[in-house]
Amino acid sequence: MTYKERLAAIRTQMKTDGVSAYIIPSADPHISEYLPERYKCIYFASGFTGSAGTLVVTATFAGLWTDARYFEQAADQLADTGFELVKMKAQGVPEYIQWLGEELSKDEVVAFDARLISVQLAQLLEQQLAPLGLSIASDRNYLDPIWPDRPPLPVAPAYLISEEITGKSTAEKLKDLRQALQKQRTQFHLISSLDDLAWLFNIRGSDVKCNPVVLCFALISQDAATLYIDLEKLSEQEQGQLQLTGITLQPYGEVESALAALPADASVLIDPKRNCFALYKLLPASVRVVQDTNPTTYFKAIKNETEVANTRLTMVKDGVAITKFFKWLEENIGNIAMSELSVEERLQQFRADQDGFIGSSFDTIAGYRAHGALPHYRATAASNSELQPDGLLLVDSGGQYNTGTTDITRVVSLGNLTEEESVDYTLVLKGMIDGATARFPKGTYGYQIDAITRRPLWEFGRNYGHGTGHGVGFALNVHEGPHVFNPSPTPIAIELGTITSVEPGIYRPGRHGIRIENLVLTVPDQENEFGVFYTFEHLTLALIDTAPVKKDLLEPFHISWLNAYNQQVVEKLSPYLTEEEQDWLQRKAKAI
Numbered sequence: 001m002t003y004k005e006r007l008a009a010i011r012t013q014m015k016t017d018g019v020s021a022y023i024i025p026s027a028d029p030h031i032s033e034y035l036p037e038r039y040k041c042i043y044f045a046s047g048f049t050g051s052a053g054t055l056v057v058t059a060t061f062a063g064l065w066t067d068a069r070y071f072e073q074a075a076d077q078l079a080d081t082g083f084e085l086v087k088m089k090a091q092g093v094p095e096y097i098q099w100l101g102e103e104l105s106k107d108e109v110v111a112f113d114a115r116l117i118s119v120q121l122a123q124l125l126e127q128q129l130a131p132l133g134l135s136i137a138s139d140r141n142y143l144d145p146i147w148p149d150r151p152p153l154p155v156a157p158a159y160l161i162s163e164e165i166t167g168k169s170t171a172e173k174l175k176d177l178r179q180a181l182q183k184q185r186t187q188f189h190l191i192s193s194l195d196d197l198a199w200l201f202n203i204r205g206s207d208v209k210c211n212p213v214v215l216c217f218a219l220i221s222q223d224a225a226t227l228y229i230d231l232e233k234l235s236e237q238e239q240g241q242l243q244l245t246g247i248t249l250q251p252y253g254e255v256e257s258a259l260a261a262l263p264a265d266a267s268v269l270i271d272p273k274r275n276c277f278a279l280y281k282l283l284p285a286s287v288r289v290v291q292d293t294n295p296t297t298y299f300k301a302i303k304n305e306t307e308v309a310n311t312r313l314t315m316v317k318d319g320v321a322i323t324k325f326f327k328w329l330e331e332n333i334g335n336i337a338m339s340e341l342s343v344e345e346r347l348q349q350f351r352a353d354q355d356g357f358i359g360s361s362f363d364t365i366a367g368y369r370a371h372g373a374l375p376h377y378r379a380t381a382a383s384n385s386e387l388q389p390d391g392l393l394l395v396d397s398g399g400q401y402n403t404g405t406t407d408i409t410r411v412v413s414l415g416n417l418t419e420e421e422s423v424d425y426t427l428v429l430k431g432m433i434d435g436a437t438a439r440f441p442k443g444t445y446g447y448q449i450d451a452i453t454r455r456p457l458w459e460f461g462r463n464y465g466h467g468t469g470h471g472v473g474f475a476l477n478v479h480e481g482p483h484v485f486n487p488s489p490t491p492i493a494i495e496l497g498t499i500t501s502v503e504p505g506i507y508r509p510g511r512h513g514i515r516i517e518n519l520v521l522t523v524p525d526q527e528n529e530f531g532v533f534y535t536f537e538h539l540t541l542a543l544i545d546t547a548p549v550k551k552d553l554l555e556p557f558h559i560s561w562l563n564a565y566n567q568q569v570v571e572k573l574s575p576y577l578t579e580e581e582q583d584w585l586q587r588k589a590k591a592i
Contacts, residue, residue, distance in 0.1 A: 023125075024045055026052060046078060052092075092488065101129055174200070192279065215252060310404050339386050357399055396517065433562070449485045468486060470500065520539060
């Protein structure tokens with residue numbers, strides 16, 4: 001079936017059921033950002049491959065609501081599919097709900113699959129649409145009937161990781177979690193989010209590309225912990241190890257009957273952002289539900305000393321791979337055939353040579369010239385550009401290692417830069433330095449760091465449509481909550497021990513894109529009569545190219561920081577490089 005035929009088949013089912021609008025989100029029953037193949041529903045229905053978006057289908061209109069990171073990509077991928085791009089004004093806001101309220105009439109029905117909608121989103125739909133006389137049908141699955149070869153659930157094995165890597169045992173983590181449940185005065189706690197489960201049970205897997213997680217659920221109480229997982233994924237030894245910790249193992253699908261069988265007078269803590277509405281509906285009506293963020297989401301975000309130490313070691317490995325890659329690139333551009341796909345493969349090879357490398361932490365973005373202006377560009381055979389010794393190349397990449405997760409963006413000059421490219425590069429660099437060196441009082445929120453980072457760009461009338469930074473997991477998901485650096489007034493303070501990206505950018509469609517990204521660790525700075533202050537430690541260790549820099553746009557502080565940072569990269573990485581590689585890095589790190 002073509003995309004238009006799939007759209008027509010969805011509409012046929014809608015008409016049969018008397019449904020006026022059907023919502024297809026980018027999600028799975030765990031409300032994940034990155035999805036197993038089975039749940040890539042938006043791609044199946046429309047061809048859009050981005051990780052954020054929502055399809056809404058009515059009898060006369062079909063649209064993809066997505067944010068500025070994907071505008072160009074979506075416009076290209078939706079061509080001739082029957083779907084139109086709807087440009088969102090704010091990232092993460094379900095703006096289509098208001099649209100539905102304006103487009104539909106009283107007594108019409110809005111439908112979705114409750115397994116793919118969070119509790120929070122389902123309740124928001126009800127709150128905003130019910131007063132308008134619209135009905136909600138949450139049990140509609142219009143994809144299975146038209147998806148005969150839908151991929152099965154993944155069956156790859158899972159594995160446990162040691163306390164030497166994590167710094168804390170599962171027993172200790174469960175103890176902390178149960179104390180949090182006592183404070184919430186709840187008896188049970190349902191966890192669906194895969195990174196929370198991976199952290200709590202010190203378990204990893206490969207059920208989701210680039211994310212070392214395994215499909216499972218957990219139900220926790222003061223005297224029991226049940227992990228619902230495909231038992232074939234764990235060896236007998238690993239099952240025994242979990243059982244010795246007091247964990248009961250049950251088949252993956254049994255979580256549904258367990259929720260339905262909770263005592264009538266029970267109380268349960270559920271994270272409305274990280275649990276699907278289908279599981280929520282299974283709870284007995286008399287159960288007292290407390291909706292709040294998973295305690296593990298906060299615990300996981302604050303890295304312990306072992307995790308921080310392992311992350312620092314991981315950054316050295318990743319920095320070595322990045323250095324070898326850019327040396328190879330500089331020495332071979334113009335001499336051998338290169339393309340976006342071939343440099344992506346070469347970078348993967350350099351990372352694979354590092355001890356403990358598992359795989360990429362996300363699909364590499366290697367965007368040459370105009371492709372760099374697509375924040376989440378992914379080269380394909382059709383889009384693959386040949387590289388020439390001219391213009392800018394943006395490379396946003398990361399690795400999953402058994403000792404940590406990396407995420408780094410660098411832009412390098414391949415030759416003959418324009419004045420506009422150099423100015424934009426320098427302003428982005430200035431913003432990254434300002435954000436990542438900020439001193440701020442305890443209790444500061446992410447949107448404040450976001451504004452500090454954007455200020456150098458704003459002064460020249462430039463801006464970018466994505467957030468400045470996201471949390472990063474430890475040997476886990478490259479995107480991690482609960483904190484975030486973006487313009488939304490998220491009321492979550494920046495805590496000591498959190499790892500976050502700082503990645504401002506400037507994007508000029510059809511010309512070039514620039515983004516520079518380091519990961520930073522929140523650390524103590526000083527305490528005085530004005531309060532407690534924090535700052536950031538740069539974790540990323542990779543040369544920042546000085547060739548595109550317009551020195552007159554930088555203040556002495558920025559120049560001093562840049563020179564010192566590049567020299568630190570030389571000192572940290574040189575013991576792991578050949579003499580030739582050391583000479584190249586030292587030459588590239590020459591002070592400006």
